[in-house]
Amino acid sequence: MEVPIKVTVNGVLYEREVEPRLLLVNFLRDVLDLTGTHVGCDTSSCGACTVLLNGKAVKSCTIFAAQVDGAEITTIEGLARNGELHPLQEGFWQEHGLQCGFCTPGMIMAAYQLLDENPNPSEAEIRHALEGNYCRCTGYHNIVKSVQYAAKKLNA
Amino acid sequence: MFPAPFEYHRANSLEEALELLARFEGDAKLLAGGHSLIPTMKLRLNTPAHVIDIRNIPGFAEIRRSGDQLIIGGGTPHAAIEKSAEVQRSASALAHAAAVIGDPQVRNMGTIGGSLAHAEPAADYPAAVLAYDAQIVAVSAEGERTIPAGEFFVDLFTTALEEGEIIKEIRFPVDGDTVRSAYLKFPHPASRFAVVGCAVRLTMDGNTCTDARVAFTGVAATAFRDEGVEQDLIGKTLDDAAIKAAAQQAAENDELEFMEDHFASEAYRKHLAKVYAERAICTALGR
Numbered sequence: 001m002e003v004p005i006k007v008t009v010n011g012v013l014y015e016r017e018v019e020p021r022l023l024l025v026n027f028l029r030d031v032l033d034l035t036g037t038h039v040g041c042d043t044s045s046c047g048a049c050t051v052l053l054n055g056k057a058v059k060s061c062t063i064f065a066a067q068v069d070g071a072e073i074t075t076i077e078g079l080a081r082n083g084e085l086h087p088l089q090e091g092f093w094q095e096h097g098l099q100c101g102f103c104t105p106g107m108i109m110a111a112y113q114l115l116d117e118n119p120n121p122s123e124a125e126i127r128h129a130l131e132g133n134y135c136r137c138t139g140y141h142n143i144v145k146s147v148q149y150a151a152k153k154l155n156a
Numbered sequence: 157m158f159p160a161p162f163e164y165h166r167a168n169s170l171e172e173a174l175e176l177l178a179r180f181e182g183d184a185k186l187l188a189g190g191h192s193l194i195p196t197m198k199l200r201l202n203t204p205a206h207v208i209d210i211r212n213i214p215g216f217a218e219i220r221r222s223g224d225q226l227i228i229g230g231g232t233p234h235a236a237i238e239k240s241a242e243v244q245r246s247a248s249a250l251a252h253a254a255a256v257i258g259d260p261q262v263r264n265m266g267t268i269g270g271s272l273a274h275a276e277p278a279a280d281y282p283a284a285v286l287a288y289d290a291q292i293v294a295v296s297a298e299g300e301r302t303i304p305a306g307e308f309f310v311d312l313f314t315t316a317l318e319e320g321e322i323i324k325e326i327r328f329p330v331d332g333d334t335v336r337s338a339y340l341k342f343p344h345p346a347s348r349f350a351v352v353g354c355a356v357r358l359t360m361d362g363n364t365c366t367d368a369r370v371a372f373t374g375v376a377a378t379a380f381r382d383e384g385v386e387q388d389l390i391g392k393t394l395d396d397a398a399i400k401a402a403a404q405q406a407a408e409n410d411e412l413e414f415m416e417d418h419f420a421s422e423a424y425r426k427h428l429a430k431v432y433a434e435r436a437i438c439t440a441l442g443r
Contacts, residue, residue, distance in 0.1 A: 003164050020164035020207065021197075042157050043195060045346070047261060056235070056264040062194045063265065066164045067187070067209060110260065131348070132259025 005069040009034065010078030018065045025049040027065035028075060036076040036105050040134070047133030050106035051075050057113040059132070076105035079112070087153040088112060088146070097146030099137035107133050111147045119155055121147070159197035166209045170322060173210050174297050177320050180206045186322060187211065188231050189265040191258070192274040210322070217267070219243060226250075226330050230269025230323040238263060246330035249337035249355045249440070253284040256341060258348050269323035272308070275315045275378070277415060278349035282309055282379030284339050286371035287355035288328045294321040302327075309378040334366075335359050338440035341374070342428050344419060350374035351420050352428035354406075354436040358389065365389045370433060372406070375425050377413040384408050385433055394441060403434035 002017040009032060016031060028034045028051070037060060040048030044062040051060045052074035079086035088108045091097065098104045107130065114121055114129035121129065126147045127140070135143060165184075167173035177184055184206035187193055196202040210216065216231035219240050226246050228237065237243050237254035244251045257263055257271075257280050271281050272292065285292070285305040292303045294317055308316050317323070331337055341353035352374045359367035368389040373379040384405035392398045407414070407429035416422040 001163055020162055021159045023158070042198070044191060044262060047259070050261055053264070057261050058264050059261045062191055064164070064187075064190070064194070064207075066166075067190070067211065069166070113260065129260055132261045 003066045003069070005066060007065075007068050007071055007073060009073045010075060016065075020064060020066050022065045024051070024060035024063040024065050024068060024073075028060065028073070031065075034075050034077050038102055038105060040102065040106070045132075045134070046103070047106040047110060047130075048103050050109040050133065052109055052112065055113070055116065057110045074109070074112075076108060079108070086112075087150040088115070090153070091146035091149035092143070095142050095145040095149050097138065097143045098135075103133060103135045103137075107135065107143055111150070114147070115151055115154060120151060123148070157198040159194070160200055160203040162197075162204055163206045164209065165206060167213060169213055170210075170216070170295055170324060173208055173213065173322060174295065174320070176206070176208045177322070178297055182319055184208055186270075186273075188267040188270040189233060190270075191262055191266040192270055192276065211267075221246065221330070224330055224332075226328040228268055228326050228328070230325055231267050232269075234258075234263035234266050234268065234271075235260070237268060247284075247288065247328045247337065248331060249287055249339040249357060250281075250284045250328060252339035253280040253353070253355065256280060256339075256343065256348075268326060272326070273315060273317060273323055275309055275313050276349070277312055277377055277379070278344075278351070278353075278374040279379075280339065280341060280350055280353055280373060283350075283353050283355035283371040283373040285326065285328075286379055286381050287337065287339075287357040287369040289369065290329075291327040293324045293327065294318075295324040296321040300324065306381065309380075312377045331357075334361065336440040336442070338436050340432055340436040340439055342432060352425055352432050354429065354432040356433070356436045356440050358394075358437070358440055360394075360441075363393050363395070365392055365394050370406075370436075372429055372432075374415070375407050375412070375429050376415060380409075380412060382406055382409070382429075382433070389437070394437070399434055399437050403430050403437065406430045406433040 038048040040046035049061040185204040218229045337357040339355040341350040357369040368386040370385040388402035407426040414422045
């Protein structure tokens with residue numbers, strides 16, 4: 001039996017009926033056409049599917065859409081404002097924080113929660129906060145620099 | 157990967173959840189954070205006809221202090237435990253364990269009640285609840301009962317919980333001025349589960365240890381208290397030599413069902429148990 005849900009995604013309220021086994025990541029991608037959130041490992045390891053659930057970074061491949069009834073979700077599509085990239089998005093661009101880009105939306109959403117809680121993190125704190133996100137291209141070095149760029153810009 | 161189809165139910169109180177559990181007679185699973193349940197449902201190792209969501213029950217994720225006890229609601233996420241000033245102050249080893257579970261995203265969703273009920277042999281909390289002699293409060297249609305941590309972990313993925321019971325809360329004795337506690341682990345580099353994790357809780361009179369609880373996870377089929385190490389600490393002045401000697405007693409009980417896999421042999425796990433016993437004791441003592 002389908003379950004009715006009301007969920008606010010990037011500030012827009014959606015009312016949909018979902019099959020209970022529909023995963024949040026597939027709800028975002030296939031129902032709402034928000035394909036910026038990626039399916040990577042599908043086993044809550046790689047972090048490519050990371051979104052914010054009521055402000056906290058979570059792996060949307062391991063959450064049912066039915067569970068987020070009444071919640072607020074933010075995806076990578078919800079970060080830019082009036083055509084201006086969020087400092088994290090700008091940081092990944094400026095500091096070459098990506099190569100193929102597959103992990104990038106998840107990296108940015110995980111880093112978003114970090115900077116929200118700790119506006120001036122050390123390199124070690126950045127690496128610790130991104131433990132749940134795998135990148136197979138960059139070796140992480142430029143990702144750390146990208147987050148540092150964003151922290152600096154947000155604190156300016 | 158999608159799980160097999162199921163009916164979804166959201167419980168708004170523990171009473172409602174218990175009623176639903178009773179109604180579906182064993183063909184229902186409880187969903188709190190879902191980070192143990194959903195992966196097993198995707199692999200179709202679990203195919204419940206009904207899933208009862210208990211994540212949003214009011215008051216189920218509370219951390220509170222009551223006299224000499226720290227009481228943590230079964231639905232409390234790891235991140236809330238890790239970041240709680242109250243837990244950091246009154247149960248350091250528990251805060252340490254919560255802080256090293258999985259990764260930040262997993263800690264935002266996964267709950268202490270869910271983790272304990274799942275009884276994964278390499279999970280972090282079991283060592284901490286054993287070192288604290290915590291009391292696990294289970295509620296069912298018949299009422300409440302309290303299960304001591306020492307009787308809770310029965311076997312691999314098997315606990316003393318009965319069908320129709322929910323972990324309502326876990327009660328920990330607070331550390332107090334004379335207690336030093338810590339949890340340290342050697343994480344699997346990919347999964348972050350504990351290859352070996354060690355929780356220690358030492359009661360000190362100056363430099364002399366008057367009571368010791370040392371528990372391991374990841375080493376055997378269930379987490380266990382290591383009385384060999386504990387007995388070698390009690391009554392001793394804990395200098396470097398005494399700590400090292402006690403740590404060498406770790407994982408020497410042949411009655412344990414030691415784990416072994418392609419990542420870590422039994423001998424390697426026993427070796428790591430001694431290394432992490434020493435490190436956890438030193439961390440607890442601030443050395």
